[in-house]
Amino acid sequence: MSDTVSVEYTGVRELRGPLVIVEGVSGVGWDEFATIVLDSGERRHGLVLEVNRDLAVVQVLEGTAGMDRTGTGIAFAGTPLRIPVGSGWLGRVCNGRGEPADDGPPVLGGTDAPVGGVPINPVRREPPNEPVLTGVGAVDVLTTLVRGQKLPVFSVAGLPHLELAVQIAAQATCGGEPFAVVFAGMGLTHADAAFVRDGLAARSAARELALLVNTADDPVIERLLTPRLALTVAEHLAFTQGRHVLVVMTDMTAYSEALREVSAARGEIPARRAYPGYLYSDLASLYERCGRIKGRPGSVTVLPVLTMPAGDITHPVPDLTGYITEGQVVLSPDVHSTRTYPPVDPLASLSRLMRKGAGPGRTRADHPAVAAQLTAALARSRQVRELADLIGRPALSPTDLRFLDLDDAFRHRFLTQGTDENRSLDEALGRAWEVLLTLPRSQLGMIPADLLDAHTPPRGEEPT
Known part of the structure; x- marks a missing residue:
């Protein structure tokens, strides 16, 4: 992350949860990157969520713990958050902010890209028509994943969805074509984070994996940044370097809970089950960044994993995810109770693009x-x-x-x-x-x- 600054302010009016409200600002824009310098000299980073006249609301990625209104300076970079992109991410393990978590040097790249990203223009989209084989028979045969598709996994707390996500990330292939996996873990326990790192160690050693891990005790704001970093890395690997990239994001319910927490801190009017009214558009801004672009050889395929609270598929997170994505793989507690892995419910699962990626010349004629x-x-x-x-x-x-x-x-x-x-x-x-x-x-x-x-x-x- 760049610390280049163009405007500096010290007028901190209020600290509210993970947010800093700065007064007296001028020329500051939405989504602008900021550097926060504490009285002790510690540097933190933030993004502008809102600007209203001379007030700016900044979300602090490392959290506001230990901060004081006095003695805190805010420096605005004048541009949105950008990160270096390129093959330097492959083989690396980073935290949810993209900082190394493997005792290695900072990730470098030949160019940088804005983290916010944009959905692919529908006019430029190439229809998905080739499979991504996961090595999991129930998925490959019954709900075939197609390059450029967004296919979520719906699960319930206590089911082995993390094991399935790691297995797919470790085994997925594209028939010998250049391939990479970007794995974004959000709100993981330390035991789960260690499981993910161990399960994907071989793929990481082969420089086919970029791993971003946000743990449950990391700042909640970081959880909102993690999937955006992952997609930014994936887009460059796919559309600039020509790789087919699978992005695995787990758990999107933890991401949505973080979004709800920030929304409450901002004092926004809550919608269904206290989630913000823009939950649909926020999730769509992530999911719609996958696909294939006409004239470009690569593809971005997204496999979001989410847990349904109390197994309720009408909960806002799975409900809205279902509207945006092209099917779902549903894990069943009843199947899991028979000690069957993976506990996929074949009748509740569906891949709407399967016909585009299965059959003669793609998988098998039968x-x-x-x-x-x-x-x-x-x-x-x-x-x-x-x-x-x-x-x-x-x-x-x-x-x-x-x-x-x-x-x-x-x-x-x-x-x-x-x-x-x-x-x-x-x-x-x-x-x-x-x-x-x-x-x-x-x-x-x-x-x-x-x-x-x-x-x-x-x-x-x-x-x-």
Whole structure:
């Protein structure tokens, strides 16, 4: 972060939570970068949130603890916050403000870029049409992640969403093309931060990862900066250097809580559940920075992870996220209770761009049909299980019993996977075929006959 200054003020009127209100300012703009010099000589950094006549509201990234109204000077840089960008971020571990947390030197780059960023112009967008393979069978087969897509993971406290996020960040690939991962952790415990660093150590050592970690005891304002830093780094790696970049952001609920806290400190009128009324536009300003640009070789794909308080999918954070993004991967407490990892609920999960990134020339010719048939069969098996609870298993038809067998086979043969198991797409689709072939051929009407002939050995008449 640059400490270059053009205007200096000492008129601190008020310290309010993480905010400093400065009076007597002139020529200061919104989102301008500021350096705060304490009486002790300590330097902190901030961003201008609001300017009203001669008053400026500055959010202090390191927090206002230990600050005093008297003896504090505010120096405004005259420009928004900018950071160096480039491949120097790869292999580095930094805090949520972009400062080194790996005992290394400051991150340097050949150029710098504003952290605020802007969403991609819709006219310049290239439609996503190639997959990002995560090595997690349930995601790759049923909710395929496409380059340039924003696909959130909806979870509940106590579920292994952090393990899944780390596994995807460690295993994801783009078919041999230049690839990088930017991982932004927000509000993590120290144990979780250590888990993330250990789980991604190999990818970091290969200089394919930039890691930004904001812990729960770091200043809350830093949490608002972390995803913006991550996206700024990713945009340069993608659109200037031509890499395909996956940005994993966890936990967006912690980010939204920080936004609510700052909004309350500013005295803004709260909206639904005390979140600010601009929560939707704020989340969109992050999510919409992903995509592909016409004439540029790279892409930015975003995988936000969020926890739903009390499992409520209508909570403002998952609700608004669902409006902005293109599907969701939902983790289920019921599946988790069966000791299945990853505990994905296939019927609640969806990738709206999957058809653009799956099929001949992208994944495999049989992929779309297998995914559609498997989802339909699982929906039918859930209905049969509910029927069995009402009338008893002995009253079910032979075909109904086969659907119950499919449900069990799906969980044990397809869904269950090790936290460090990198499952290829061919293996995952092979397991999907094994699960589907527990059904009579007459129940596989969504798969073309030639694909069935290729994967089905000759056999006698199936029960119906």
